[in-house]
Amino acid sequence: MPEALKQLINSISYLPWIWEKSATKLAFFLLNSNQNFVETLSENLVNIKEKVHFCNECNSLTDINKKKCTICESTTRDKKTIAIVEEYLDMITIEESGWYKWVYHILWWAISPINWVFIWDLHFEWLFKKISESDNKLELILATNPNIEWEATSTYITEEISKRWLNYKVKITRLSRWLSSWYIEYADNITLINALKERKEV
Numbered sequence: 001m002p003e004a005l006k007q008l009i010n011s012i013s014y015l016p017w018i019w020e021k022s023a024t025k026l027a028f029f030l031l032n033s034n035q036n037f038v039e040t041l042s043e044n045l046v047n048i049k050e051k052v053h054f055c056n057e058c059n060s061l062t063d064i065n066k067k068k069c070t071i072c073e074s075t076t077r078d079k080k081t082i083a084i085v086e087e088y089l090d091m092i093t094i095e096e097s098g099w100y101k102w103v104y105h106i107l108w109w110a111i112s113p114i115n116w117v118f119i120w121d122l123h124f125e126w127l128f129k130k131i132s133e134s135d136n137k138l139e140l141i142l143a144t145n146p147n148i149e150w151e152a153t154s155t156y157i158t159e160e161i162s163k164r165w166l167n168y169k170v171k172i173t174r175l176s177r178w179l180s181s182w183y184i185e186y187a188d189n190i191t192l193i194n195a196l197k198e199r200k201e202v
């Protein structure tokens with residue numbers, strides 16, 4: 001097998017959800033694709049590293065020439081309500097479910113020392129700063145997934161807010177039992193909307 005093809009199969013095989021055989025199939029698909037398609041694909045791959053960065057306000061993603069993402073930039077959003085999510089895809093799922101006009105804070109990780117993710121790896125300071133600098137009382141929705149790492153992360157946020165005397169500035173809520181065993185990403189619309197609508201104060 002030519003070296004370049006071997007290298008491509010090797011690179012593809014590092015991608016998640018790709019088995020060894022699928023890596024080979026994909027490499028051959030690319031080999032047989034037209035030049036334009038392959039060039040656009042490789043350009044797009046480089047662009048996501050060079051032209052995408054984090055929003056200064058919510059830690060979501062935005063274009064490199066913008067400080068804020070479209071949600072934070074919007075003037076029609078309720079900035080007094082912040083949904084805290086782990087993943088970008090959780091935010092997208094909530095947004096796609098419909099009528100919520102609040103803002104988000106994306107953590108990207110949950111605290112998990114066993115996987116070498118520690119408190120300092122998450123951008124909690126941004127969040128606490130946002131709360132302490134706010135002129136309004138905020139609602140913080142812990143829109144978290146049902147697993148032990150997220151329990152630890154939610155507990156940390158709740159305790160830290162209390163320790164920093166921020167309780168009077170923030171009401172913390174959690175999703176209702178509707179979503180008790182579902183990951184946000186996989187929940188159907190009705191379940192997700194009900195869980196968000198019937199959220200309970202912690």
Ligand SMILES: [Zn+2]
Binds near residue numbers: 055059060068069
């Ligand atoms: Zn943002």
